[in-house]
Amino acid sequence: MSALADSAMRQLDDIDVGKALILEAAAECFMEAGFNATSIDDVAARLGATKGRVYHYYRSKADLFFDVHRTGMQINLGTIGPIAGQHGDPVAKLNRMCRSHLYNMLHSLSFQRVVMQGVEMHMAGRTTPKEREKLALLMDEREQYELFFQKTLVEGRQSGVFRFENPSFASKAVLAILNNPVIWYQKRKGESDAGRLAIIDQFTRFAMQCVCSSTDPINETGVSDV
Amino acid sequence: MSALADSAMRQLDDIDVGKALILEAAAECFMEAGFNATSIDDVAARLGATKGRVYHYYRSKADLFFDVHRTGMQINLGTIGPIAGQHGDPVAKLNRMCRSHLYNMLHSLSFQRVVMQGVEMHMAGRTTPKEREKLALLMDEREQYELFFQKTLVEGRQSGVFRFENPSFASKAVLAILNNPVIWYQKRKGESDAGRLAIIDQFTRFAMQCVCSSTDPINETGVSDV
DNA sequence: TTGACAACATACCCGGTAGTATGTACCCAT
């Protein structure tokens, strides 16, 4: 590897690190106060910096929000996508998906709150067409994610283990439960893994049971990869 | 009734009507754009009026938001409270509660969206202590509402028809499902009662099944009072 | 008829914030 390439690599790294720090700070600000109530100065202040630093990497506040949203969705798609692609028992698969989803919710909380804000479109309406375009892309990702669950649910319905009428409604109900902890969960000082595990266990059960056609106790020990 | 009292009554009525119109306009604005992105001018413009009219009835934007929120919660508490107080089969009772709740969600959509905004506390953090106080009151109402469901759920657990570990988690899961349509439902021109009924039926089933210990088909014809 | 009050509209102030223009220190290849 040439010195030039090496240098280029290092610079690229710096940009990524610079972006990543801003991204994280922005995610926490947006989580705490929402998009509109967060100023660029707030984000910069959290890094002990000034606006200049933020605007060096992002052209606008909306761009920053989009990137935070996108990062959150990438985390989710990256973990659930591979699982949804697997073959096998739909119950076991949905179980893994639920647990992984909940794991992500609890461990990248700030990003996930921003994702929810985007879904509720608290910024839609008064935005430029350019921003509209990007927002539509984010919504596509969101829909794609929901389709992963829908697909698995329909598989299970065909094999008789799941029961529901409208697949869209079913996936929305499942995700409503799985997303719920994002609203009220907050990181504590004495972050107990046990506490998080209890949330994952119980909400996975709620989510699966609401579409299950039988009360066979869902195999709760079948998944340990989270 | 004296002429004076009559006049007083009429004036009181006018105040109520005046407030009600502003309240409705505000609910729709908040629903569409969120608290921060909504200006008082927006609310006034929706009525074909100006700021003066709004500030004649409300002292601040926060006050207006609180009133919208409170109105939404009163609708909910007023319908679910009496049902929760009834004795009898917890399954049938929860069924009625779910259906009534969903009915309210679909029929006072704008107010319910504002309630959700309050819950997510997009305004918390950068508010005055005075506002904090009022916000706390709203949260109390919200918690009281959740307790209606929790109480019924625990009743059912004692009689063996419901099954869950943590009552708080269970009520949150149930309400997560019941509140979900608020996010994506939108009034159409050809508002079909059938469409709304399908939502009520299916989401009630999801909500109840996620805490039910048996798969006895939930008596779907047992409730017709909605 | 008149005065008092309600129900607004108009005009204005002012703080906060998105975005920009510019400066500066530092690194690095040549």
Added chain:
DNA sequence: ATGGGTACATACTACCGGGTATGTTGTCAA
């Protein structure tokens, strides 16, 4: 050493929107 680019900080502008102060019009009671 030097010129150029990166990674910021500083200083400034422009505007939006919450809140207020002040008019204007109609209504009703005395």
